[in-house]
Amino acid sequence: MATFRTVKGFRDFFPEDCALRNYIFDTWRQVARRYGFVEYEAPLVETTDLYRKKSGDEITSQLFCFEDKAGREISLRPEVTPSLARMATTRQRDYKKPMKWFQIGSCFRYEEPQEGRSREFIQFNADILGDASSGTDAELVALAVDVMLAFGIKAEDFVIRLSNRQIWTQYLTEKAVPEEHATTFLSIIDKIERAKPEDTAEKLSNIGLSLEDVRAFMTAADENHPIFATLRADLEARGLWQYVRIDASIVRGLAYYTGTVFEVFDLKHGLRAVAGGGRYDKLCALMSDGSVDMPSAGFAMGDVVLGILLSKTPGAQFGITDYLNSQMGVDAYVVVADEAQRAPALAAVQALRAAGVRVDFAMTAQKVGKQFQAAENVKARFALVFGAEYPQVQMKNLVSREQTMVAAEDLASTVVQAVKQPLVGKLIA
Amino acid sequence: MATFRTVKGFRDFFPEDCALRNYIFDTWRQVARRYGFVEYEAPLVETTDLYRKKSGDEITSQLFCFEDKAGREISLRPEVTPSLARMATTRQRDYKKPMKWFQIGSCFRYEEPQEGRSREFIQFNADILGDASSGTDAELVALAVDVMLAFGIKAEDFVIRLSNRQIWTQYLTEKAVPEEHATTFLSIIDKIERAKPEDTAEKLSNIGLSLEDVRAFMTAADENHPIFATLRADLEARGLWQYVRIDASIVRGLAYYTGTVFEVFDLKHGLRAVAGGGRYDKLCALMSDGSVDMPSAGFAMGDVVLGILLSKTPGAQFGITDYLNSQMGVDAYVVVADEAQRAPALAAVQALRAAGVRVDFAMTAQKVGKQFQAAENVKARFALVFGAEYPQVQMKNLVSREQTMVAAEDLASTVVQAVKQPLVGKLIA
Numbered sequence: 001m002a003t004f005r006t007v008k009g010f011r012d013f014f015p016e017d018c019a020l021r022n023y024i025f026d027t028w029r030q031v032a033r034r035y036g037f038v039e040y041e042a043p044l045v046e047t048t049d050l051y052r053k054k055s056g057d058e059i060t061s062q063l064f065c066f067e068d069k070a071g072r073e074i075s076l077r078p079e080v081t082p083s084l085a086r087m088a089t090t091r092q093r094d095y096k097k098p099m100k101w102f103q104i105g106s107c108f109r110y111e112e113p114q115e116g117r118s119r120e121f122i123q124f125n126a127d128i129l130g131d132a133s134s135g136t137d138a139e140l141v142a143l144a145v146d147v148m149l150a151f152g153i154k155a156e157d158f159v160i161r162l163s164n165r166q167i168w169t170q171y172l173t174e175k176a177v178p179e180e181h182a183t184t185f186l187s188i189i190d191k192i193e194r195a196k197p198e199d200t201a202e203k204l205s206n207i208g209l210s211l212e213d214v215r216a217f218m219t220a221a222d223e224n225h226p227i228f229a230t231l232r233a234d235l236e237a238r239g240l241w242q243y244v245r246i247d248a249s250i251v252r253g254l255a256y257y258t259g260t261v262f263e264v265f266d267l268k269h270g271l272r273a274v275a276g277g278g279r280y281d282k283l284c285a286l287m288s289d290g291s292v293d294m295p296s297a298g299f300a301m302g303d304v305v306l307g308i309l310l311s312k313t314p315g316a317q318f319g320i321t322d323y324l325n326s327q328m329g330v331d332a333y334v335v336v337a338d339e340a341q342r343a344p345a346l347a348a349v350q351a352l353r354a355a356g357v358r359v360d361f362a363m364t365a366q367k368v369g370k371q372f373q374a375a376e377n378v379k380a381r382f383a384l385v386f387g388a389e390y391p392q393v394q395m396k397n398l399v400s401r402e403q404t405m406v407a408a409e410d411l412a413s414t415v416v417q418a419v420k421q422p423l424v425g426k427l428i429a
Numbered sequence: 430m431a432t433f434r435t436v437k438g439f440r441d442f443f444p445e446d447c448a449l450r451n452y453i454f455d456t457w458r459q460v461a462r463r464y465g466f467v468e469y470e471a472p473l474v475e476t477t478d479l480y481r482k483k484s485g486d487e488i489t490s491q492l493f494c495f496e497d498k499a500g501r502e503i504s505l506r507p508e509v510t511p512s513l514a515r516m517a518t519t520r521q522r523d524y525k526k527p528m529k530w531f532q533i534g535s536c537f538r539y540e541e542p543q544e545g546r547s548r549e550f551i552q553f554n555a556d557i558l559g560d561a562s563s564g565t566d567a568e569l570v571a572l573a574v575d576v577m578l579a580f581g582i583k584a585e586d587f588v589i590r591l592s593n594r595q596i597w598t599q600y601l602t603e604k605a606v607p608e609e610h611a612t613t614f615l616s617i618i619d620k621i622e623r624a625k626p627e628d629t630a631e632k633l634s635n636i637g638l639s640l641e642d643v644r645a646f647m648t649a650a651d652e653n654h655p656i657f658a659t660l661r662a663d664l665e666a667r668g669l670w671q672y673v674r675i676d677a678s679i680v681r682g683l684a685y686y687t688g689t690v691f692e693v694f695d696l697k698h699g700l701r702a703v704a705g706g707g708r709y710d711k712l713c714a715l716m717s718d719g720s721v722d723m724p725s726a727g728f729a730m731g732d733v734v735l736g737i738l739l740s741k742t743p744g745a746q747f748g749i750t751d752y753l754n755s756q757m758g759v760d761a762y763v764v765v766a767d768e769a770q771r772a773p774a775l776a777a778v779q780a781l782r783a784a785g786v787r788v789d790f791a792m793t794a795q796k797v798g799k800q801f802q803a804a805e806n807v808k809a810r811f812a813l814v815f816g817a818e819y820p821q822v823q824m825k826n827l828v829s830r831e832q833t834m835v836a837a838e839d840l841a842s843t844v845v846q847a848v849k850q851p852l853v854g855k856l857i858a
Contacts, residue, residue: 003718004479004515007503010472012516014523015530018468034782036759036789036807039447043439043549044473044535045493045505050433064474066495069539074436076474076505086433087441094443096806098792101444106473110498120472128792135792146782237772238779289432330465343666350667353463353575360465363527363557363564377525378465 009119015328021122023323024151024303024310025104028124031147032102035139037126040101042083048073053287054082054256064108064119076108080125081280081298082287088129088296089288097130097294100139116272116305126277127298129284136297137260137279138234144264144275144299145243152316153266153309158274161247162262164227165278168251171217181207186251189214193249218248231260256280260297266309274309275301329379331419333398334361335371337387344408345386348393351412357419382418384411399423438548444757450551452752453580453732453739454533457553460576461531464568466555469530471512477502482716483511483685493537493548505537509554510709510727511716517558517725518717526559526723529568545701545734555706556727558713565726566689566708567663573693573704573728574672581745582695582738587703590676591691593656594707597680600646610636615680618643622678647677660689685709689726695738703738704730758808760848762827763790764800766816773837774815777822780841786848811847813840828852 006012013021029039048065064076077083080103088099103125113119126143128136141160148158168189172182188195188203192214201211223232223246235241244262252261261278265271277299284294310316332352336345345361352359360378362371368385375383375398385394393411395418396403406414435441442450458468477494493505506512509532517528532554542548555572557565570589577587597618601611617624617632621643630640652661652675664670673691681690688708695703706728713723739745761781765774774790781788789807791800797814804812804827814823820837824844835843 003482003716004476006472007474007476007497007501010474012472012512013470014516014520015467015469018470021470022468033756033759034785034787036787038444038757039451040444041442041447041450043435043441045436045439045537045549047433047436053432064495064497066493068436068493072436083441087443091443096803100789108474120474131792133793139792142779233772234775237775239776240779287432327462328467330462343662346663346666347668350571350669356463358463358465360529363560363568364562374525 007119009113011118011120016324019324019327020307020310020320021303022327023320024122024306026323027150027319028102028104028147028301031143031150032124032126034146035100035126035143037100037102037143040084040087040103041105042077042080042087042103044077044106045074046077046083046086048075050082050086050287051075051078054085054283062109062111064110078109079107079300080105080123081127081283081300084125084127084129084298085284085287085296088294089284089292092130092284092292092294098136099129100126101129102126116308118304122303124275124301124303125298126300127296129296130294132281132295134230134260135234138231138238140277140297140299141231141235141244141260141262142238142240144262144277144301145240147301148264148274150319151306151310151313152319153313154315155242157268157309157313157315158243158264158266160244160262160264161250162228162244162260163221163246163248163250164260165251165257166259167221167225167227167248175209175213177207177209183255185209186255187253189249190251190253221248222246252276252278256283256286258282262299264301266312269309269312271308272305274305275299325423329381330358330360331380332357332359332382332384332415333371333375333378333380334359335368335375335383335385336362336365337368337371337385338390339365341386341390344390348384348386348408348411352415355412355416357412357415381423382415384415436548438542440547440549445753448753448756449736449739449749450732451756452749453551453735455752456579456748457531457533457576457730460572460579461553461555463575464529464555464572466529466531466572469513469516469532470534471506471509471516471532473506473535474503475506475512475515477504479511479515479716480504480507483514483712491538491540493539507538508536508729509534509552510556510712510729513554513556513558513727514713514716514725517723518713518721521559521713521721521723527565528558529555530558531555545737547733551732553730553732554727555729556725558725559723561710561724563659563689564663567660567667569706569726569728570660570664570673570689570691571667571669573691573706573730574669576730577693577703579748580735580739580742581748582742583744584671586697586738586742586744587672587693587695589673589691589693590679591657591673591689592650592675592677592679593689594680594686595688596650596654596656596677604638606636606638612684614638615684616682618678619680619682650677651675681705681707685712685715687711691728693730695741698738698741700737701734703734704728754852758810759787759789760809761786761788761811761813761844762800762804762807762809763788764797764804764812764814765791765794766797766800766814767819768794770815770819773819777813777815777837777840781844784841784845786841786844810852811844813844 051059107123257278258281259279263273264275279297281295284292334345334349336342349359383396391408392405395406480488536552686707687710690707692702693704708726710724713721763774763778765771778788812825821834824835825832
């Protein structure tokens, strides 16, 4: 019975959890690099004002925000986009446009933990700054699709629900709804699928609109709407339009989106959105008080819903198992069968590691059987036995059970070659 | 002129900084895996009581500690060992001993920022739990040495200053100093190299000791002291004893060490310690109120002093340059010389990326010259030109300036092969 627990909503990553986390990180990173994105990172703590500036004063209710000992108002970051805007506008002259930047790290939100939501979670953020074209939007949608595919999540498992904020701007203009109602209106649309129709109808009528008309407009706004034409042509050329479903109810809760918006949803388990993003052309200007105007777009994917989806998607398991095989085990376990040979065994451990071989061994005298058991525990591929036959060393393949004697002086080169051979059998079930 | 700045003592990682950070992470990770360590991660936030339990109430003055909205006392972690002890004691039955665990992540200390110290810093932690032997201590010292060597920091650049707390325990027993003075005594020894001799002499005399005698004992406690015999034999067998210098003034400030203690120092630049650690056999028992007794040892290395040392060590630069070459550029840049060919160009971008090639391209129509300029900016190795000759594609090696025509259908396989060839020339100066 331990005395201490994690803080509510925070997670431990025991080695098996951390390996899965690393698999997610590596997959994000690999696909982003294939797309020519470069990685950055922002501080985990920023001034609370940074988040107020972007999202208004109400945001503080969802923040881990504090005063430090010098009275500064600081917050654990709830998202990375405000930091990105701060960084990019501060040094935008140093980078060629478009800037294709990605980031992976923890974020924090003070909300009730539940399935798919924890207070500390990890986000992958991909953003393109300094390009206003729909080609940029297509590149981001394509990246989101390829990230899902890289995880072994297939066309039948997920969909990109996509819209454009401007179809609603145009609608409000046509209906002569005053601009001050735009935010209220978008928040009604954002909730339209979950709210009671009578409540939605009442809220709409308050700003002079009818639910029936809004619903008819939403149905008509399909993939043939001209606003999607260039984006569609681009994604069709890439063979990726099949993953996209136009859905005018997608507006994204946050007020700062200005054009394309999209969310990634699983199709089989009814989970929360796996990822979401869009175009935010005015954020950099806002965050720099107008000094840097940089049209931008991006999306974020969290690790929590993704992790749930991976666990529920059989096809995703193969990649994970291969990865765990490569990350969790060692290549060789040095067995000291005769303590008189500990010194040459230690020298061999050192030489093998210097050659890049992952090696473990019993750091104290142990019975041989116990050492072989330890070799299996750490999923060693080979056992190297230093005993009475030294300077001959017994090399045992723990998967195939083959064994051979190797001269100590040839051991490092022999093991390096052996480790390069394809694995026979599975080390992790 | 941007509006917002980082919070004092916090750092941005722009892409070039992040690449260097990733180089450090990958090096830590690779060497730790060669040693058979598995990775874990703990929350960035823990209860403040966790740190009070380990270090006493005074620790809160150095913490970013807060009350959350529900009145919980929580802290940004200043180190990872208390979390490790919490995690390991909670689930120690699930893991075979010894547990060789490592971790990489941010820690936070509320102290005045200065060279080598920032308020958010990144630590590499390596610990072995459940083994009391000096073989474990040797494994950790060897890991610390190999991490330094892996960074291109050589024997002439660094040293492991090593001692054992018990030589002082024995000394105090011999001198009949009451046990309640042990902590005071160790803190005097900890500062002996920086404090004024007269101040040290006075403090020692207060507990019945003389500076002269202490100094004589320190000089006598050299590598022939029997307490180091088994550790020395182990590290000699590994060929690593040459990196160790016995130094009885090393006690490590923190009270919880019980045996071997060591710090890694550079030899040329007078920097703060690069890493430090030792044996802490009683911590798990303390953190679990005695329910789990697990002898343990470990060390931590921070990124800040290490980063300064890397920048000052010419030999360390080669590894970094190779790494940046592999991380920062793309393999191919697709040039759309004729907008009529954008669709097949996009299809090729997609096919190349699916084959694992890192590809960038102009997402909007651009003049050909500007696209070639962009290709150089992103350090592309090849340009692939889609123009009037399509379905023939011009493939241009941007390093050697060789060029050839490739049929579109053979493009992916041709580029995949070409990318595997050794690089001719350098893409990053």
